[in-house]
Structure formats: structure tokens, C-alpha cells
Amino acid sequence: MSDDLRELYQEVILEHGKNPRNFYASEDATNEARGNNPLCGDQLVIYLKLDDDGRVANASFLGKGCAISMASASMMTEIVKGRTRNEAESIFEAFHGICTGEEAGHKLSDDLEKLQVLSGVSAFPTRVKCATLPWHTMVAALHGKDEISTE
Amino acid sequence: MTSQDATDVVPSYDVDAVRSDFPILSTTMHDKPLVFLDSAASAQKPRQVIDAVSSAYESEYANVHRGLYKISETATANYEGTRETIRKYINAERTSEIIFTRNATESINLVAYSFGREFLEEGDEVVITELEHHANIVPWQILRDEKGVVLRVAPVNDDGELIMSDFEEILGPNTKLVTVSHMSNVMGTVLPVEELIQRAHAVGAKVLLHGCQSVTHIPVDVQALGCDFYVFSGHKLYGPSGIGVLYGREELLDSMPPFMGGGDMISSVTFAKSTWANLPHKFEAGTPAIVQAIGLGAAIDYVTDLGLEAIGAHEAELLNYATQKLSSFDGLKIIGTAPNKASVLSFTLDFAHPHDIATIIDRAGVAVRAGHHCAQPLMDRMDVPATVRASIGLYNNRSDIDALAAALADVQELFG
Ligand SMILES: Cc1ncc(COP(=O)(O)O)c(C=O)c1O
Numbered sequence: 001m002s003d004d005l006r007e008l009y010q011e012v013i014l015e016h017g018k019n020p021r022n023f024y025a026s027e028d029a030t031n032e033a034r035g036n037n038p039l040c041g042d043q044l045v046i047y048l049k050l051d052d053d054g055r056v057a058n059a060s061f062l063g064k065g066c067a068i069s070m071a072s073a074s075m076m077t078e079i080v081k082g083r084t085r086n087e088a089e090s091i092f093e094a095f096h097g098i099c100t101g102e103e104a105g106h107k108l109s110d111d112l113e114k115l116q117v118l119s120g121v122s123a124f125p126t127r128v129k130c131a132t133l134p135w136h137t138m139v140a141a142l143h144g145k146d147e148i149s150t151e
Numbered sequence: 152m153t154s155q156d157a158t159d160v161v162p163s164y165d166v167d168a169v170r171s172d173f174p175i176l177s178t179t180m181h182d183k184p185l186v187f188l189d190s191a192a193s194a195q196k197p198r199q200v201i202d203a204v205s206s207a208y209e210s211e212y213a214n215v216h217r218g219l220y221k222i223s224e225t226a227t228a229n230y231e232g233t234r235e236t237i238r239k240y241i242n243a244e245r246t247s248e249i250i251f252t253r254n255a256t257e258s259i260n261l262v263a264y265s266f267g268r269e270f271l272e273e274g275d276e277v278v279i280t281e282l283e284h285h286a287n288i289v290p291w292q293i294l295r296d297e298k299g300v301v302l303r304v305a306p307v308n309d310d311g312e313l314i315m316s317d318f319e320e321i322l323g324p325n326t327k328l329v330t331v332s333h334m335s336n337v338m339g340t341v342l343p344v345e346e347l348i349q350r351a352h353a354v355g356a357k358v359l360l361h362g363c364q365s366v367t368h369i370p371v372d373v374q375a376l377g378c379d380f381y382v383f384s385g386h387k388l389y390g391p392s393g394i395g396v397l398y399g400r401e402e403l404l405d406s407m408p409p410f411m412g413g414g415d416m417i418s419s420v421t422f423a424k425s426t427w428a429n430l431p432h433k434f435e436a437g438t439p440a441i442v443q444a445i446g447l448g449a450a451i452d453y454v455t456d457l458g459l460e461a462i463g464a465h466e467a468e469l470l471n472y473a474t475q476k477l478s479s480f481d482g483l484k485i486i487g488t489a490p491n492k493a494s495v496l497s498f499t500l501d502f503a504h505p506h507d508i509a510t511i512i513d514r515a516g517v518a519v520r521a522g523h524h525c526a527q528p529l530m531d532r533m534d535v536p537a538t539v540r541a542s543i544g545l546y547n548n549r550s551d552i553d554a555l556a557a558a559l560a561d562v563q564e565l566f567g
Pocket of ligand 1: 286332364384
């Protein structure tokens with residue numbers, strides 16, 4: 001089996017994929033958005049609870065998808081909790097960079113380092129969207145949009 | 152099939168020889184020999200088609216139906232020659248009943264826009280099935296929203312077979328069009344089209360049959376079947392992309408208004424009024440896909456030389472082999488288990504998502520399709536988000552299936 005496959009499907013990803021964190025519909029979400037990848041049919045819903053000063057007090061998700069999208073969504077809900085809107089968006093930018101390989105060699109700040117395990121997708125151009133769909137959806141939710149599609 | 156049994160009357164051909172006709176089959180993918188199991192999405196092209204296309208460009212290219220010079224005459228003769236090849240292939244009565252389009256999708260849209268707008272009214276019913284491709288759903292939804300026709304969906308059972316009693320119940324005096332796939336692109340189910348057509352005609356409905364998948368495996372005689380329309384795409388029949396076919400019975404096509412206006416489809420034009428060309432040109436506005444049509448002619452010649460019966464028998468044997476081989480996999484579920492199926496094997500693994508499976512086996516050189524296969528309503532019906540689909544073409548062999556099984560073991564190693 002090729003090395004880039006082992007790089008892509010690291011233990012952590014498989015584990016998050018099998019046992020996603022924060023995998024439920026939040027009843028008290030203030031913002032929620034549905035993400036679709038029409039190409040492969042992946043769908044997920046991101047639930048955010050923003051507190052009065054615009055911080056993400058809680059984040060959860062539900063959906064169906066591949067190991068990459070499930071793991072990415074699971075890790076994202078953990079990471080954005082407690083962040084401000086702007087912080088959440090700039091984490092996405094950095095994350096997007098490592099997924100597309102545009103920021104190869106660039107290291108994420110220490111508290112975001114665990115996202116680095118998803119950088120293996122940069123060797124699989126057709127799978128980058130799987131990793132970024134939950135994030136696009138989260139940003140849409142932050143902006144009060146209720147639906148986005150990636151293709 | 153390489154049986155030496157003298158009583159074996161199943162026609163056969165030399166698969167190794169056939170494989171050497173397809174240049175791409177001797178290439179590699181990720182440094183592994185290419186194992187191509189995605190012919191249901193689009194088939195590979197034999198040397199004979201590639202040569203027909205390049206020689207059409209190299210020595211006989213000009214616009215058709217226009218030039219008063221030798222190479223335009225030759226190009227026109229070759230282009231029109233394909234119409235005759237197609238007529239014979241599906242046993243249509245006349246070449247005027249063979250309309251060139253870009254693909255099956257355009258053929259269906261042509262019928263929806265031309266026949267649908269002219270002859271269907273509010274309350275009229277169009278019947279499809281639960282296993283249809285989006286290409287046979289969306290055009291009718293557009294027509295529904297525009298004209299108020301009613302879209303009725305005949306269900307399938309858990310094996311992926313059409314439930315005949317439900318289909319019959321749906322038919323009635325309001326049914327004006329029954330539009331169904333001859334064969335499911337997801338599950339391989341072959342529909343009992345003779346019976347469907349009889350039932351539909353019995354209530355006075357017209358029938359549009361999709362040959363997209365079946366045209367490469369199952370001989371079709373449109374006159375014997377009695378279907379009113381028949382559509383397919385050239386690219387799945389080992390021909391070029393960009394060329395498709397609509398067959399329609401002449402009196403129907405004659406009664407239908409043009410789909411697009413422009414050059415080639417007119418008889419005369421003044422600013423006050425234009426009149427339409429005769430069939431088939433009435434439906435072929437603008438410069439057509441000349442070379443693609445010529446390539447399709449070469450593809451049909453290729454398939455005819457091998458013989459559809461021999462192709463069907465070879466693929467059936469391989470489908471059997473694949474079904475047996477994959478069935479022994481722990482956690483593997485085959486989606487589509489109709490007794491009457493052809494050439495398509497869809498499955499899921501309970502420990503890995505279809506996209507992950509496709510990515511992993513791609514690295515082993517194995518090309519399959521994973522996803523909803525443009526049949527989302529069917530995915531909902533079969534209660535799966537997506538499937539992996541291995542589809543078999545005339546050039547596949549047992550080694551291809553063995554490579555697929557070996558690659559699935561990689562998935563098991565990572566995910567199992
Ligand atoms: C059953 C069926 N209908 C319609 C289509 C659409 O074909 P095309 O994209 O060539 O128009 C396909 C191919 O994907 C198909 O398998």
C-alpha cells in the first residue's frame with residue numbers, strides 16, 4: 001500500500017471517523033447550516049451556539065460522509081469551541097492552506113497542530129473538498145446562511 | 152468465454168486480442184497496470200475508433216451538407232453513413248428516424264421540450280421508475296413545473312427490481328408517457344421492457360426507452376419492442392463523447408416541433424417565416440458533431456464484429472465471477488440483487504465509506520466509481536448514502552476482478 005494512503009488514513013482520522021465527537025443536533029443552536037457536496041452526495045449540518053459577545057459557545061454536527069469529512073467535522077467542532085467568529089474563520093483559512101498544499105511546510109500554531117493530520121489530503125486533489133466541506137459549512141453558519149454547496 | 156465444449160453454442164471472442172485493441176489498457180495508474188472497471192460511466196475506445204477519428208480529421212474533414220467539393224461530400228457520406236449503421240444496430244425502419252444529439256441527456260430533453268410541450272397538458276401523467284438516472288427525472292420535473300403535468304414514480308423492491316403490480320396500478324387513462332431505463336446504471340437490473348411497453352401502449356401512452364446502459368450488452372430491436380423513442384450515448388458504446396442518439400418513430404417525430412432553431416434545420420428562411428427541414432435534420436440545428444458521429448460508426452462496427460451476444464455472454468460470466476468473489480468479503484453488501492441483471496456490481500462495505508474505498512483502490516490502479524451515480528432517489532430507496540460501483544466492459548477479464556478483490560483487502564487492512 002502506498003505511503004500517501006497511510007499518511008491520509010492515519011489512526012487519528014480513522015478513530016474520529018468511527019467515533020465522531022460532538023455528533024448530535026443541538027437544540028439550543030443559534031446558527032445552523034447545511035453543507036452539500038453535490039458531486040458525491042455528502043451532506044452534513046453544523047450547529048453553532050454563539051454567545052452574546054460572538055464566541056462559539058458550542059459546536060456540533062450531524063451528517064453522512066466519508067472518513068475524511070467525518071473526521072474533519074469532528075475535529076473542527078472541538079477546535080472552534082471557545083473561539084471568536086474571527087478566530088474561527090482564520091483557523092479555516094490556515095486549515096484550507098494545509099489541505100490544498102498551498103502552505104506546505106507552514107506549521108499551524110501549537111493549539112491547532114492536531115489539524116495537521118488532515119494535511120495528507122493535499123496528495124489527493126479529489127478529496128480536498130471532503131476535508132473542507134464541514135469548515136465551509138461552519139463559516140456559512142457563522143454568516144447566518146443556512147445552506148452551502150461545494151463542487 | 153473460452154470453453155472448448157463442442158456443445159457450447161455461446162458465441163465467444165479472444166479477450167486478450169480485444170484488450171490489445173484498447174491502447175489505454177496497457178497504461179498504468181499510480182505505477183500499477185490500469186484496471187478499468189468504470190465502463191458504465193464511459194467506456195474506453197478501441198484503436199479502430201481512435202483511427203477513424205484521426206483519419207477523419209487528417210484527410211476527410213469538412214463541414215457536412217454544405218460544401219460543393221469532394222472532401223465535404225466524403226465527410227457528409229461518412230457522417231450520414233453512421234446513421235445507417237445505427238439504424239441497423241437498433242433495427243429502426245428508416246434512417247430519418249435517427250437523430251444525432253450530444254448525449255442521451257440531450258435526447259431526453261429533446262423529447263421533453265418538443266414532444267412534452269406540444270402534446271402534454273395539465274393533469275397528464277408521465278411515469279418514471281425509482282431507479283432512474285437524474286437525466287430521466289429532472290427534464291420531467293421542469294416540464295411538470297412548466298405545464299402542470301404529473302410525475303408518477305413506479306417503485307422497486309429490495310432487490311432493485313421494478314414492482315410490476317405497482318407499475319400497472321400507476322398506469323391509467325391519464326398516462327401519456329412512460330419513460331424508463333432499460334437497465335439500471337447503479338444496480339444492473341434489466342427491466343422487463345417488452346411487458347412495460349405492452350402495458351403502457353394498452354393505456355394509450357407513448358414509451359421512451361433509455362438504452363444508455365443496455366445498448367452495450369443487450370441487442371435491441373426497436374421495431375420488435377415497439378418503443379416510441381429510444382435514446383443512448385455514444386461514449387458508453389466505445390465511441391467518442393459528444394455524440395448521442397434519439398430514435399423516434401417517424402410519424403411522431405414528424406408531428407413534433409423543432410427543439411432548436413438555426414442552420415441545417417430549415418428548408419427556407421425569410422424574415423416573415425421559416426419552414427423546417429425534413430427529418431432527421433429538423434432536429435439537428437447547427438454544425439453537428441461530425442467526427443464524433445464517424446467515430447461512433449466505427450465503434451458500432453467494432454461491437455457488431457465481436458457480436459453483442461458474445462459480449463453479453465462474456466460479461467455475464469465475469470459478473471458471476473465477481474459476484475461470487477466479492478460475496479465472500481466480510482461486511483460487503485451487494486446493492487442490486489435482481490436475478491435479471493447485467494455487467495454492473497454495486498456494493499458497500501460496512502466499515503468504510505465508498506469514497507474512501509475508491510481512493511484506496513485507485514492507488515492500486517483500480518478505477519471504479521463511488522458516489523450516488525446520478526441516482527439520488529434510488530440511493531434513498533436502497534437506504535445507502537452512496538455505493539462503490541464496478542462495471543464490466545467487453546475488455547475486462549478475471550484478472551481485473553482479482554485486482555479489485557486484492558485492492559479491497561487494502562481497505563480492510565486500513566479500516567477493518
Ligand atoms: C441510465 C442512464 N441514463 C442517462 C445517462 C446520462 O448519459 P449522458 O451523460 O451520456 O447523457 C446515463 C449515464 O451516466 C445512464 O447510465
